[in-house]
Amino acid sequence: MKTNLKLQPTLKQTLHLSTSMKNHLEILNMSSEKIIDHIRQLADRNPFIEFNPNEDIHELLMNNISTAPVLKDELYFQLHTCNRKYDSAITSYIIESLDENGFFNIPIEQACNDLHVPEDKFIQNLNLIQTFEPCGVAAKNSIDSLYIQLSRNNQTPALKLLKNYQNELLNNDLSSICKQMNLSFDQVENILLEIRKCNPYPCNMYTTQKTQWILPDVEIKIEDGDIIIEPKEIGDVKYIKPQEKIIDPELKQYLNQAKFTIDSLNKRNKTLLVVANEIINKQKGYFLYSDELKPLTLKELAKSTSLSESTISRTVNSKYYLYQNQVYPFRSLFTSKTKEGTSRDSIQKALLYLIENEDPNAPLLDEEIVEQLKDLELFVSRRTISKYRKEMRILNSKQRKKAYNSHT
Numbered sequence: 001m002k003t004n005l006k007l008q009p010t011l012k013q014t015l016h017l018s019t020s021m022k023n024h025l026e027i028l029n030m031s032s033e034k035i036i037d038h039i040r041q042l043a044d045r046n047p048f049i050e051f052n053p054n055e056d057i058h059e060l061l062m063n064n065i066s067t068a069p070v071l072k073d074e075l076y077f078q079l080h081t082c083n084r085k086y087d088s089a090i091t092s093y094i095i096e097s098l099d100e101n102g103f104f105n106i107p108i109e110q111a112c113n114d115l116h117v118p119e120d121k122f123i124q125n126l127n128l129i130q131t132f133e134p135c136g137v138a139a140k141n142s143i144d145s146l147y148i149q150l151s152r153n154n155q156t157p158a159l160k161l162l163k164n165y166q167n168e169l170l171n172n173d174l175s176s177i178c179k180q181m182n183l184s185f186d187q188v189e190n191i192l193l194e195i196r197k198c199n200p201y202p203c204n205m206y207t208t209q210k211t212q213w214i215l216p217d218v219e220i221k222i223e224d225g226d227i228i229i230e231p232k233e234i235g236d237v238k239y240i241k242p243q244e245k246i247i248d249p250e251l252k253q254y255l256n257q258a259k260f261t262i263d264s265l266n267k268r269n270k271t272l273l274v275v276a277n278e279i280i281n282k283q284k285g286y287f288l289y290s291d292e293l294k295p296l297t298l299k300e301l302a303k304s305t306s307l308s309e310s311t312i313s314r315t316v317n318s319k320y321y322l323y324q325n326q327v328y329p330f331r332s333l334f335t336s337k338t339k340e341g342t343s344r345d346s347i348q349k350a351l352l353y354l355i356e357n358e359d360p361n362a363p364l365l366d367e368e369i370v371e372q373l374k375d376l377e378l379f380v381s382r383r384t385i386s387k388y389r390k391e392m393r394i395l396n397s398k399q400r401k402k403a404y405n406s407h408t
Contacts, residue, residue, distance in 0.1 A: 023260065023264065024264050024267060025314060027261075027264040027265065027268050028264075028267070028268045028271060028311070028314045028315060029314040029317055029318075030268075030318070031215075031317075031318035031319065031320075032215035032216075032217055032232075032234055032319075032320075033214070033215055034318075035234060035265070035268075036053065036215075036234050036235075039051045039234075039237055039261070039265075042257070042258075042261060046254045046257060046258055047240065047251075047254060048239060048240045048241075048242065048254055048255050048257075048258035049237065049238070049239065049240065049257075049258045049261065049262075050236075050237070050238040050240055051235060051236070051237050051238075052235050052236045052238075053234060053235035054233060054234065054235045070206065071098065071102055071137075071203055071206035072095055072096070072098070074132075074133070074206065075095050075129065075132055075137065076095065078132045078133065079091055079095070079129075079132070082128070084128060086125055086128055087117070087121065087125050089115060090115060090117060090121070090122055090125040090126075091125050091128065091129060093111065093114070093115055094111075094125065094126055094129050094138060095129065097111075098137070098138065098203075101142075101201055101203055101204070102134075102136075102137045102138070102139075102201075102202070102203025102206070103138070103139055103140060103141055103142075103144075103145070103203075104126065104129075104138045104139070104140065105140055105141065107399065108122060108123065108126075126138060130148055131152075134199075134202035134203055134206070135148060135149045135152055135202060136148050136149050136198070136199065136200075136202040136203075137202065137203055142200035142201060143162070143166075143200070145198075145199075145200055145201070145202060146162060146195065146198050146200055147159060147162065147163070149198040149199070149202070150162065150194070150195070150198060153194075155191075155194045155195075157181075157191050158191045158192075158194040158195050160181075161177065161181065161188070161191050161192075161195070162195060165177050165180070165181075168180075174188055174189075214320055214327050215232070215234070215320070216232050216320045216321055216322035216327050217231070217232055217272055217276070217319045217320060217321065218230060218231050218232060218272075218273070218276050218321050218322070219232055219321065219322040219323070220280060220287060220321050220322065220323045222287065222288065225288065227280060227281075227284055227287055227288065229273070229276060229277060229280060231269065231272075231273060232322065237261075237262060237265060239258050239259065239262050240258070242255065271307070271311070271315050272315055272319065274305055274307075275301065275305060275307070275312060275315045275316060275330075276319075276321070276330065278301060278304055278305050279296070279301065279316075279330060279333050279334075280333075282294060282296055282301075282304075283296065283333050286333070287323070292343055292345055292346045292349075293333065293335045293343065293345040294335070294343065295335055295343050295344070296333065296334050296335060297334065298312050298313055298334070316329075316330040316331055316334075317331075344388075346378060347373065347378055347380050347384075347385075347388060348388055348392060350373055350376055350378055351369060351373075351385065351388055351389065351392070351394075352392065352394075354369055354372055354373075355369075355394060355400070358400075360401070360404035360405075361401070361404075362401075363397040363398075363400040363401050363404070364397060365397050366382045366385045366386050366389070366396075366397075367382050369385050370382050370385055373385075
């Protein structure tokens with residue numbers, strides 16, 4: 001059996017980035033906070049760079065602000081120091097999924113599907129997290145949090161009362177509780193006192209996120225019907241020119257580093273202003289008249305600025321603008337079109353409106369949402385609605401109905 005090998009020459013275009021170009025791109029990709037940290041470190045060791053931050057930034061850098069402990073950090077510390085076996089993937093999923101009250105309210109079935117693990121294994125790890133402090137963390141809700149606290153304190157009568165006589169408690173029907181539990185009024189009052197000692201929201205003393213200072217790169221102002229874009233300077237970065245010719249190799253390296261850094265900063269700021277100006281110009285209706293965001297993608301912006309998509313992506317990455325005393329990411333001004341040509345932003349806002357105003361007893365199916373959006377002249381497929389709903393962390397109709405019923 002013969003095998004004939006034929007060599008066919010092909011042409012392949014590749015881009016080899018020099019070290020200098022890579023460093024330029026790294027600085028372009030940095031947020032203002034990272035730029036400040038980067039320059040401060042350089043200025044500390046490079047004699048040819050001097051950095052004088054603006055007064056407001058200087059105050060921010062110098063002030064040590066005390067904050068409440070971060071709940072997730074506390075839980076991870078307890079997890080890593082406990083002497084019981086656990087599955088790191090499951091426990092991390094649970095901790096990262098806690099809401100602002102420290103509750104884990106994702107259905108067990110959904111969590112097991114997400115992780116591809118059996119239910120008993122997941123519950124075992126969930127029970128472990130529920131043994132951590134504060135007592136009641138990772139409960140389903142405030143009532144479940146009270147169950148956990150009473151169970152840990154061995155308050156069996158209080159636990160029984162809370163589980164079996166919720167309607168009587170809501171109606172303050174203590175005489176009925178006394179009769180059914182065969183207890184005196186004083187005994188029931190003492191049990192209720194134990195319940196009142198518990199905190200239905202034990203995680204409120206913690207924060208759910210680390211305090212993060214975000215420095216805007218530009219400020220957007222509206223003056224006399226015009227949009228004004230003002231760069232927010234981080235401070236004065238100076239190049240200290242040497243008094244005499246540099247011969248020492250190490251000093252030469254510092255000198256080149258100083259020139260390169262300032263050159264890269266100037267290029268970064270120039271590129272950022274070009275891109276910011278183009279984005280805001282395309283979305284001027286949003287700023288001037290509170291219109292919906294127009295569809296805007298990296299590809300479209302690259303075409304109008306003659307920059308590459310990767311450069312646009314790096315430029316807007318971790319960059320923010322200040323508008324009406326609020327700080328927003330530049331990426332929030334990008335929105336894509338659906339296949340039917342409708343703005344993603346418009347659909348998501350309409351989707352949220354429909355669900356907020358739906359009948360709790362008959363939540364809208366994705367197909368019904370599609371039909372109602374058509375009445376608003378918004379055209380989208382059921383699959384897209386499902387995708388957006390998941391991105392927005394909105395439950396499906398069955399889960400929403402269950403959630404509505406649990407709150408009534």
